Amino acid sequence: MSLEQFKNRDVSDSGYYLVDIDAYPEKGFDKFKRIVARTFRGELFVGLWVVMREMIKFDIHTVQYPKEKLPVGPRYRAVHEMQRLWESGTERCIGCGLCEKICISDCIRMDTKIDENNRKVVSEYTINLGRCIFCGYCAEVCPELAIVHGGRYENTSEQRAHYTDYQDMLTPFDMALNGQVPEYPGFGAVTPHEDERVKSTPLAY
Template sequence: MKNEQFNNRDFSNEYFLVGIEDYPTDPWGKFKRAVKRTFRGELFVGLWVVMREMIRFDIHTVQYPEEKMPIGPRYRAVHEMKRLWESDAERCIGCGLCEKICISNCIRMETKIDENSRKEVSEYTINLGRCIFCGYCAEVCPELAITHGGEYENASDQREHFVDYAAMLTPLDKMKAGTQVEFEGFGAITPHEDERVKKTPLSY
């Protein structure tokens, strides 16, 4: 490859001029231009596409909110708090890691010591107006107490909209019915996790 073809920058022979008409200045010329642009073939093609879609009966339309599209199990929506299967107690131990790692500073936690000298959560709130649903709180939780569920409808007419701890916690009637799903949301253990663990020679 030689440099002559790069030094020759005269490409005027390959250009062609587009026939652009001058814009009319008189009212009659403007009217003719509007009529000419209106009744082109593209207009009728667009009308036919709209009419064809209207008369079809296999339109795949979701009637929201009666029907909702299924979302993935790893979707990061409104948070959920899990309970222990053995005692129906809260899994949250009040370590505060979710509050510390929250980059949007939307988690507030207060703990106290109960009558058994154990730490318990007295107040736990998440401001959904500030939450960016990054999933860090679910990833850092050592007890798998907080996960992201599938409830993505969190609209409210109040600016101070937040989620209370009691609203996120699994109800006791669901625990008695055995409907708390472990693999439910971002931050939970994935299925068949035990088969993926590689045992070491010192495993016991």
């Protein structure tokens, strides 16, 4: 179907036809007859029977939230997760500060320092989810696929401070080591055909 068809405002020869509808009853008796016909046709009981049948079958299609939750799409942007590397379980975050810089609601803050191996480590990392607008910029800018948007969309709490705990966001260490964390497909992940685009560095020595 092309756009042209939608733009065509001439309805005279484009397959439109009038629906066959009975004439509206004019007289009082005709109205009465229609009411009787509608009442005793039994359509009411068709509906009631469906409800009855489903109730007896106990095959309930309603999602039993909060006991049951629907899976969200991989590109849904819910509460952030901090990823670890597969093999070593090392935190992926290198502390480059790009998420902090790009955040338009200024809710990310991190402290970094030099460790004993002369590497940069993140000593503190907070996201104020009370301010976060889940725009996804942080996940998009992250060069290490460290910060991603997870699927946990419930963020109600009595305390705003509960929104900022890094440990809640960080993938558990044992899960990462046991390979229980799948390669993240969600928001901020590399696109599937990325391998074809990478050019190798000459190593001719």
